[in-house]
Amino acid sequence: MAVLMAVVLAPQCVASEQLRERIEALQAGYAAAAGGEPLIATRALGDFYEARGYTRAWIRPELQDAWMNVLEGIASDGLAPRDYHAEALARLLEDDGASLAPESQADLDLLLSDSFLLLASHLLDGKVNPETADPEWKADRHERELYKMLAQALDSGNLVATVDALRPSQGGYLALRSAHSRLAAMANMAWPPIPDGPSLRVGDSDERLSAIRQRLRLLGDLDAPEAGEPVADNYDALLESAMKSFQRRHGLEDDGIIGPATLAMVNLTPAQRLEMVDLNMERWRWLPDTLGPRYILVNIAAFELEVVQDGQVVLEKPVIVGQPYRRTPVFSDQIRYLVFNPTWTVPAKLIVQDKLPQILQDPGYLERLGFQVYQGWGTDRRRVAPAGVDWTRVSARNLPYQLVQAPGPQNALGQVKFMFPNKYDVYLHDTPSRELFAKKARTFSSGCIRLKDPLELAELLLKGKAGWDDARIRSVLASRATTTVLLDHPMPIHLQYWTAWVDGSGTLQFRSDVYGRDPAVLAALHKARTPGTAAQ
Structure with a gap:
């Protein structure tokens, strides 16, 4: 033995x-x-x-x-x-x-x-x-x-x-995981590009409409045809309704017109959609274990803000985000205080790049928009008259001045800003340029997030705080006095960039990669790992 x-x-x-x-x-x-x-x-x-x-x-x-x-x-x-x-x-x-x-x-x-x-x-x-x-x-x-x-x-x-x-155990990740399985079944399907041509509207006839109709059925935007129903080459009301639904879930103008942008999304293959789902699942894995029972989520790529409480969206608002060359960063933090009637101290970079050309072109620009000019910094700074500054000598290397915009209807920050101090100097705020919210693609800011109807969010955050009912907020705003209010309970905020996600109704949404961030993530996902690179 x-x-x-x-x-x-x-x-x-x-x-x-x-x-x-x-x-x-x-x-x-x-x-x-x-x-x-x-x-x-x-x-x-x-x-x-x-x-x-x-x-x-x-x-x-x-x-x-x-x-x-x-x-x-x-x-x-x-x-x-x-x-x-x-x-x-x-x-x-x-x-x-x-x-x-x-x-x-x-x-x-x-x-x-x-x-x-x-x-x-x-x-x-x-x-x-x-x-x-x-x-x-x-x-x-x-x-x-x-x-x-x-x-x-x-x-x-x-x-x-x-x-x-x-x-990740969050519902958003698990919903994308289910969407992956559905798209994977279609990934090898033939999906030849539908050729360009004139924009199509209801009542038009075009041989491309048969292929478009089939694509919308495969993608779930159009119901399967009744038995014996012929495949039509005309643009009818049923197809228009399906097309508007398709446009909405791709962040397009839902006018039912099949133009170049809409056709490009129709031509997005299941394999390409699968890659978008995969790389956005990867982004979920970069998030904390929990977003919190109550939090704010900004999807930069969708230009949308949501307030979520106990898994339900209780407030939803459009936002304006950074321009492609001044991109809004991605991180998580907490809103700790609000400022009503804020002043705006213009960052040095924006003074040189944005404000200086306008000052040189229009000598009355600063006074008209309520800007005060200070020479120096801190307690030693002193206010100077804009007309007394030789603006032709100001540059990135010679900038001894600060520009501070007083509260008022033209203040770039509007009536309120929501502060979560961070190294990027990014925050949420109101804006006097409210007409920009009508645009579908809203990349107009210098990195901060502009919020439509921000007082609704302010009221929500201050609800239950002693002495801060709606009447008090209106009174403070009317006074134009800069007023800071600390939150009793800081609100978690997550600035994210999702080009694919599943919304609360179970609809798979896609958005354009306005910052061009997707290719690098996708390439890294496909790249083999080398020894020593795994989390230890």
């Missing part, structure tokens, strides 16, 4: 020795591979195997099978199984894993562990680090000791439950 046990245990001992040698090489800083593939989560692998005395972790076949099933399903998260050694693992598991040579057993164990640690890090924090691709994007990182989670999952056998707990 002793001889038999020695024969059985010998391969296990050899496999453990193989594990020890490779992990020690990793810890010494050398690259290591298993099954012909590089190991990625190098530090976490070292911690995991060192903690278990370099013994194999994946001996039980049911654990191996469970993990392969997990990898088969992760495409619904917009992630590729090949990034987690799925093909190499399948090759090693073609035969009974227990019959593998000791070196291959070590390969199998290392690849399974690396696969778990890598996928866990991607579900938890995203595959892409947004801050390396976009300096205007601040992500929330989640601190977890993933090697301990792996040990617990293997001990309990609950690999699937562990993975489910790692992916």
Whole structure:
């Protein structure tokens, strides 16, 4: 019996020795591979195997099978199984894993562990680090000791439950995950571009309308035809209604006219839509574990603000965001106070780039719009007359002045601003240029977010605060005195950039990538990881 046990245990001992040698090489800083593939989560692998005395972790076949099933399903998260050694693992598991040579057993164990640690890090924090691709994007990182989670999952056998707990649990993410599954079924469908031509209106006849009608049915905007109903080449009222719905969920003018912009969205293939869903799921993985029971969400790409309470949208407003060359950044913070009748101190960059050309062209510009000019800063600054400044000598290198706009109907910040102090100097505020809210694409600001009907948000935030009913707000506004009000309970605010999402009615929405942020994320999602880049 002793001889038999020695024969059985010998391969296990050899496999453990193989594990020890490779992990020690990793810890010494050398690259290591298993099954012909590089190991990625190098530090976490070292911690995991060192903690278990370099013994194999994946001996039980049911654990191996469970993990392969997990990898088969992760495409619904917009992630590729090949990034987690799925093909190499399948090759090693073609035969009974227990019959593998000791070196291959070590390969199998290392690849399974690396696969778990890598996928866990991607579900938890995203595959892409947004801050390396976009300096205007601040992500929330989640601190977890993933090697301990792996040990617990293997001990309990609950690999699937562990993975489910790692992916975002918010309804927005899960809805996109369902949308991925629906679009994936169409991804390989032939979708030849419908050619350009004259804009189409109700009553028109055009051979392209048959293809357009079919596309809207496939995308769910138009009901399937009744039995025996002919496919018409004329633009009827039923198609117009479906087209308006399609336009609304793509952020287009819902006039029913099929022009170039609408046709471009109709020509967006299921595979392209799938990529948009995938990269926006990735953006969800950059968010905090919870947005809060009550919060403000600004979708920059959709030019919309929502106030959400207990999962329900209680206020929805259009917003104006930064111009493409002054993009509104992405981050989460808290609104801590409001300022009624705010003054506006013009940032130095805007003085030179925006205001100086107007001052030189129109000497009365500053006085007419209520700007005061100060020389110097802080307590030493002194007010000077605009006419006494030689504006031709002012430049980015020679700017000893401040411009401060007094409260009033022409103040650039309007009647109220909502402050969440941040390094970008971005906040929400009113605007006197209210006509711009009628535009569909609203990229007009210098980075801050202008809000339509901001007093509704102010009233909502101050509801229940002693002494701040609607009458008090109106009285303060009428006084034109700058008044700061601290919130008793700061309101979480999340500035996000989603070009695909599922709204509260279950409709999959798409928007144009107005800042050109999508390609970098998509390229990074498709890029293979290199050793040491996984969350540890």
